[in-house]
Amino acid sequence: MKSSYLYAGKILWVDLTRGKFWTTPTVSYAERFLGGRGIGVRIVWEKSGLPSVDPLGPDNVLSFNSGPLTGTMMPGSGRCHLSSKSPLTGLLGMASFGGSFAPELKYAGYDHLVITGKSAEPVYLAINNEEITIRSAANLWGLDTYETPKVLHKEINDEEIQWACIGPAGEKLTRFATIIGSMRDSAGGTGLGAVMGSKKLKAVAVRGTGGLRIADPGRFYEVCAHTLDSLKVSAPHRTVSIKRLGEEGCRMTNCLSCPTSCEEEYYNPNIRDGVIYYKWFAEMANKIGVRDMMLWQELALHINRNGYDAGSLGDMVVWATELFEQGMINEKDVGFPLARGNGEAYLKLAEMTAKREGFGDVLAEGLMRATRAIGRGSERYTLRTYAGDKERTPKRLTEFYGHFAEGVAGTRIVFPKEDEGKAEMVASIEDAIGRAEIVGSCKWHTEFNGLPVTADVLAEVLSTGLGKRINAHELSIYQKRVRQLERAFNCREGLRREYETLPDQYITDLMMDAHFEGMAKERSRLEAIKDDFYKLRGWDLTTGVPTRATLESLDLKDVADELEKQN
Amino acid sequence: MQYIISIDATKCNGCRICEMVCSLSHTGTCWPERARVRVISKETNGQMNSVPVLCMQCEIPACRLACPTGATFEGGPVGARLVAAEKCIGCSACVWACPFGASELDVVTGVAHRCDQCEGDPLCVKHCPTEALKYLPEDRLAMAEQRRKVEVMINFQRLIHR
Numbered sequence: 053m054k055s056s057y058l059y060a061g062k063i064l065w066v067d068l069t070r071g072k073f074w075t076t077p078t079v080s081y082a083e084r085f086l087g088g089r090g091i092g093v094r095i096v097w098e099k100s101g102l103p104s105v106d107p108l109g110p111d112n113v114l115s116f117n118s119g120p121l122t123g124t125m126m127p128g129s130g131r132c133h134l135s136s137k138s139p140l141t142g143l144l145g146m147a148s149f150g151g152s153f154a155p156e157l158k159y160a161g162y163d164h165l166v167i168t169g170k171s172a173e174p175v176y177l178a179i180n181n182e183e184i185t186i187r188s189a190a191n192l193w194g195l196d197t198y199e200t201p202k203v204l205h206k207e208i209n210d211e212e213i214q215w216a217c218i219g220p221a222g223e224k225l226t227r228f229a230t231i232i233g234s235m236r237d238s239a240g241g242t243g244l245g246a247v248m249g250s251k252k253l254k255a256v257a258v259r260g261t262g263g264l265r266i267a268d269p270g271r272f273y274e275v276c277a278h279t280l281d282s283l284k285v286s287a288p289h290r291t292v293s294i295k296r297l298g299e300e301g302c303r304m305t306n307c308l309s310c311p312t313s314c315e316e317e318y319y320n321p322n323i324r325d326g327v328i329y330y331k332w333f334a335e336m337a338n339k340i341g342v343r344d345m346m347l348w349q350e351l352a353l354h355i356n357r358n359g360y361d362a363g364s365l366g367d368m369v370v371w372a373t374e375l376f377e378q379g380m381i382n383e384k385d386v387g388f389p390l391a392r393g394n395g396e397a398y399l400k401l402a403e404m405t406a407k408r409e410g411f412g413d414v415l416a417e418g419l420m421r422a423t424r425a426i427g428r429g430s431e432r433y434t435l436r437t438y439a440g441d442k443e444r445t446p447k448r449l450t451e452f453y454g455h456f457a458e459g460v461a462g463t464r465i466v467f468p469k470e471d472e473g474k475a476e477m478v479a480s481i482e483d484a485i486g487r488a489e490i491v492g493s494c495k496w497h498t499e500f501n502g503l504p505v506t507a508d509v510l511a512e513v514l515s516t517g518l519g520k521r522i523n524a525h526e527l528s529i530y531q532k533r534v535r536q537l538e539r540a541f542n543c544r545e546g547l548r549r550e551y552e553t554l555p556d557q558y559i560t561d562l563m564m565d566a567h568f569e570g571m572a573k574e575r576s577r578l579e580a581i582k583d584d585f586y587k588l589r590g591w592d593l594t595t596g597v598p599t600r601a602t603l604e605s606l607d608l609k610d611v612a613d614e615l616e617k618q619n
Numbered sequence: 620m621q622y623i624i625s626i627d628a629t630k631c632n633g634c635r636i637c638e639m640v641c642s643l644s645h646t647g648t649c650w651p652e653r654a655r656v657r658v659i660s661k662e663t664n665g666q667m668n669s670v671p672v673l674c675m676q677c678e679i680p681a682c683r684l685a686c687p688t689g690a691t692f693e694g695g696p697v698g699a700r701l702v703a704a705e706k707c708i709g710c711s712a713c714v715w716a717c718p719f720g721a722s723e724l725d726v727v728t729g730v731a732h733r734c735d736q737c738e739g740d741p742l743c744v745k746h747c748p749t750e751a752l753k754y755l756p757e758d759r760l761a762m763a764e765q766r767r768k769v770e771v772m773i774n775f776q777r778l779i780h781r
Contacts, residue, residue: 123649124639124649125639125640125649127636152635159650159651159652201662211661235667236667261652261726262650262652263642263646263648263649263650263651263652263653264648264649264650265647266647266648269643269644272643273640273643277746280636280746280748284748303632303667303668304632305632305633305667306634307634308634308635308639309634309635309636309639310634310636311634311636311748313632313634313748313749317666317667319664319666321664
C-alpha cells in the first residue's frame with residue numbers, strides 16, 4: 053500500500069547517459085507545487101533552467117507529469133502533461149496528451165517520470181511496476197508511430213502496456229516534433245518530440261498493476277459522479293457533423309474516466325492503415341486551402357505517422373507559399389512550384405520536411421530559424437510570435453476570445469475587440485487551464501471552455517480524495533505560484549517585455565479584415581493591455597519580470613534570489 | 620427474474636469509467652486491476668476498439684462447475700455468481716473455465732472475484748456515457764438484440780435502395 057492518498061508517491065528519475073534510475077518521494081515537491089504541471093515545471097526550473105542548457109543537449113530534462121487526480125474517477129483525469137525546455141522557442145516547453153499513459157504510470161507507482169542525459173544508442177524504456185529496463189531500440193528506430201507500438205507490444209510481450217513514442221520527425225530533431233501517446237493523441241506544441249529524439253529515446257512503455265488510495269471513497273464517488281453527470285449534459289464536443297465523411301469508419305475515443313469523446317477517429321482504407329483526428333487537421337486544412345479530401349487525409353496521416361505538429365506545418369507551408377508567390381524563393385530552392393491549395397506539392401513538402409531533405413531541412417527547423425535562414429525580410433510573412441509557431445486561423449480568432457501575443461509555451465494574450473477587461477480575461481483563462489493541469493484534470497473541461505469543472509469542483513474533489521480540506525482559494529494560490537515560476541523560468545532565459553508583441557501582419561494586413569474591425573490597430577493600445585496584464589500578475593512594468601515582492605508573497609523567495617543572481 | 624448486464628461492443632469508446640466506479644465502490648480505491656469489469660482495447664488498422672468484459676451470469680456457470688472447493692455459488696440479492704472468499708483457494712480454475720474471461724483473482728487478496736451487479740443497481744451501467752452497458756431482464760435481452768439488429772438492417776436497406 054502507498055503511503056499517501058491520491059498520489060502514487062514517487063518520482064522516477066532515469067539518467068540515459070549512465071543507464072541508471074532512482075526514485076525520490078513526490079511529497080517534497082508537492083508541498084509547494086501540488087503536482088502535475090506544477091511539479092513538472094519546478095523540476096525543469098531546477099534541472100535545465102540555466103540559459104546555457106541546450107534544449108537538445110544531454111542536460112535538458114523531459115518530465116512526464118501527472119497530478120493527484122490523474123488516474124482516478126475524476127472525469128478527464130487521463131491526461132499526461134509534459135514539461136521541458138523547448139527546442140522551438142528556447143523557453144519553457146509544455147504540452148499534454150490524453151489517453152491512459154499517465155494513469156498507468158501512477159498505477160506503476162510513479163507520479164512523474166523524468167528523463168535526463170542522453171543515450172549513445174537508440175533505446176526505449178520499459179516500466180513494469182518496480183521493474184525498469186532500458187532496452188535497445190535498434191528494431192524501432194526509423195519506424196513511424198503506427199509501427200512502433202506494434203513492435204513494442206511484441207518485444208515486451210504484453211498487450212496491456214500503455215506507450216508514448218516519437219516518430220521519424222522526432223528522431224531527425226524536427227523542431228516541432230510531437231510525442232504521441234497510446235490513445236494516438238499527441239503532445240503537439242513546443243517540439244518536445246525533438247527533445248525525446250535528442251536523448252535517443254524512441255518510446256516509453258508502462259504497465260502498472262497498482263491503485264490509488266482515496267481518503268473518503270464514498271464522498272469522492274459522489275462528487276465525481278456529479279461532475280460526470282454535469283459534463284454529460286454540457287459537453288459540446290459530442291455533436292460531430294462530419295461523421296459520415298466518405299465510407300470509412302468513424303469512432304469516438306476518450307481518455308480515461310472521461311465522458312467527453314473529443315477525438316474522432318476515422319479509418320480510410322483507400323489510403324493506408326491509420327487514423328486521422330479531424331479536430332486539428334481541419335484547422336491546418338483551413339490554412340493551406342486544400343480542398344481535395346483524399347489528399348488532405350493523406351497529408352494528415354503522413355503527419356500523424358511521422359509525428360510532427362499539424363498546426364506548425366500548416367503555418368510553415370503557408371509561409372513558404374507566400375514567399376513563393378512574392379518571388380522570394382523559387383522553383384530552384386524548393387524543387388517544384390508551390391501554390392495555395394496544391395495538396396500534392398504540400399504532401400511532397402511534408403515528406404521532405406520529415407526526411408529533412410532539401411528545402412524540407414529548412415522547414416524542419418521551425419519558422420523562427422527558417423526566416424533567419426532565408427532572410428530577405430521573410431519574417432514579414434509570418435504570423436508567428438516569439439512564444440511558438442502555432443497560431444490560430446483568423447476565423448478562429450474572433451470566435452475564440454481573440455489572440456494571445458504572450459504566454460508560456462504558446463498560450464496567448466487575448467486580443468479581442470474591446471480593450472477593457474482583456475487582461476483579466478487572459479488571466480482567468482490561464483488560471484483555469486493552470487488549475488486543471490496542476491491537479492491532473494483536463495483543461496478542456498474548465499470554465500474557459502464553457503464546461504462545469506471550476507476551481508470549486510476541483511477543490512472539492514481534491515479535498516475528499518486527499519482527506520484534507522483544500523478550498524478554491526488555496527488551489528488558486530498553488531496555481532498562481534506555478535504561473536510565477538513559469539514566468540520566472542522564461543525571464544531567466546531572457547524574456548523581456550519588448551518580445552511580447554504581435555507580428556506586423558496582425559497590425560497591418562489582417563486588421564483590414566472585417567472580422568477585426570474595431571480591434572487595436574495601433575501598437576500603443578496593445579502596450580496598454582500589456583500594462584494591465586503585468587499589473588494583474590505583479591510583474592515589473594518596464595521589463596516584464598516578476599517582482600521580488602510578488603514572488604515572496606507566493607513563497608518563492610528562492611526563485612527571486614535565483615533570478616537576481618542570473619540577471 | 621434474473622437480470623444481466625448486456626454489452627454493446629460497438630458503442631464502447633474505452634473510457635473505463637466502469638472500471639473506476641467498480642473499483643471505487645468495491646475496494647474504496649481507484650484501482651482498475653481490482654475492478655470486476657475490465658475494458659480490453661485492441662488496435663486494428665490504427666483504430667482503437669474497446670470491449671468491456673464482465674460476468675454474463677451463465678445459466679450453467681463454468682466457473683461453478685470448475686471450482687474444486689465449491690467456493691462459487693449463485694446467491695446474493697440478485698442471484699449473481701459469487702465467490703465465498705473463505706472457501707476460495709485461489710487456484711484460478713474459474714479463470715481458465717470462464718468462456719468470457721470474467722473471472723479474475725484479486726491482486727491483493729489472491730481470491731477470485733466476479734461481478735455482483737452491485738446488488739441490483741450496477742454502477743457501471745449507471746455511469747456508462749455511451750450506453751454500451753445496459754441492465755436488462757434476461758427475457759428481454761433477446762428482444763432488445765433483435766430490435767437493434769433490425770435497425771441495422773433497415774439502415775442498410777435504406778442505403779442500398781437509395
